[in-house]
Amino acid sequence: MMFEHGRFSAAVGDFETAVRAQDADTAERAFAQLTQGFGQATDAELHAAGPRFSALLGEVPPGPRAVVAVMTGACVERGADPLACAPGVFAGALDAFEKAAVFCERWAAAGRGELPDHEGEGLEEADFERIGYEPVMAWQALPQFEMACVALLNSPRVRRELPVRGELRAAVARTEDLSGEQFKCLAYALAVLDDEPLVALDRSTGTGFALRISGIGDNFQLHTLLADALIGRGFVAGEAPSAEAVACCRDRAGMVPTTGSFNLVGADGEWIWNEGNPADIPAVDGVRIVVLDPPAYSRSWPAGRFFPGMTGELVYERTLAPQESAALLAQVTDPTR
Numbered sequence: 001m002m003f004e005h006g007r008f009s010a011a012v013g014d015f016e017t018a019v020r021a022q023d024a025d026t027a028e029r030a031f032a033q034l035t036q037g038f039g040q041a042t043d044a045e046l047h048a049a050g051p052r053f054s055a056l057l058g059e060v061p062p063g064p065r066a067v068v069a070v071m072t073g074a075c076v077e078r079g080a081d082p083l084a085c086a087p088g089v090f091a092g093a094l095d096a097f098e099k100a101a102v103f104c105e106r107w108a109a110a111g112r113g114e115l116p117d118h119e120g121e122g123l124e125e126a127d128f129e130r131i132g133y134e135p136v137m138a139w140q141a142l143p144q145f146e147m148a149c150v151a152l153l154n155s156p157r158v159r160r161e162l163p164v165r166g167e168l169r170a171a172v173a174r175t176e177d178l179s180g181e182q183f184k185c186l187a188y189a190l191a192v193l194d195d196e197p198l199v200a201l202d203r204s205t206g207t208g209f210a211l212r213i214s215g216i217g218d219n220f221q222l223h224t225l226l227a228d229a230l231i232g233r234g235f236v237a238g239e240a241p242s243a244e245a246v247a248c249c250r251d252r253a254g255m256v257p258t259t260g261s262f263n264l265v266g267a268d269g270e271w272i273w274n275e276g277n278p279a280d281i282p283a284v285d286g287v288r289i290v291v292l293d294p295p296a297y298s299r300s301w302p303a304g305r306f307f308p309g310m311t312g313e314l315v316y317e318r319t320l321a322p323q324e325s326a327a328l329l330a331q332v333t334d335p336t337r
Contacts, residue, residue, distance in 0.1 A: 217306025
């Protein structure tokens, strides 16, 4: 049946009223209407609904809370204001990860063995009593909160202005440590750098280059954009990536095959693995430094964006003066020595 125009907005209002009145039966009916009608809601309805969901999220019961967070993120993907939608989602995510850490601690203390999955497989009714209802629900909600947060972190405005970013990173890391599970998409999204200076040093020539990066999700993406900026302009010898590979690492949908152009090394002499992210690159005097060596072996991968909704940028700014490059190279470790 076609979802009538305006019914979604009415359901949003009904859900708000019922949640704030703590009317569980009416809230449940309105929530069912929300989930049923979301896919047919107009852009204008979703633009208006996103901030309302965010403002309500702290009052939504633990059961539907994560689904409302996902709907908020989906509103942003349809054009709702990400900054207006961010506060409730990230406050909810921080609360969920903090309570999930409590869940992990209590689960281990109770000798329950392997953690249950997030769908509830492995849980018993008694776990809600021995561990606590909210920690159990928080553990189950983590994948949804991860999805919602990543949707919002596609926005550079959110990444720059998110006040709980450091706290949430710490909470995610603690839950990962306690559970042995990785929440890689959220951890990497929280680590994305914007307007970040980066220096690349070509060890073979001793030449350095000042660059600036934004919105790059992993070092595969960084590697391709770096090769385009330096090899593609003729500054460094080597094989440049194709225009298609570069476009996919910036803002074009999809992935195309590419081959590595460098071996990336940090200032500490350790290899910078493509599987990592730019935030892991060591800094010297506050600036991250990448040393370019010839590839140790041929390596290919699909070039594209780690976060398909995030625009990646790497801007060449200038070639360093010889004395600047020499001074920086003197501070980095040569892994061959």
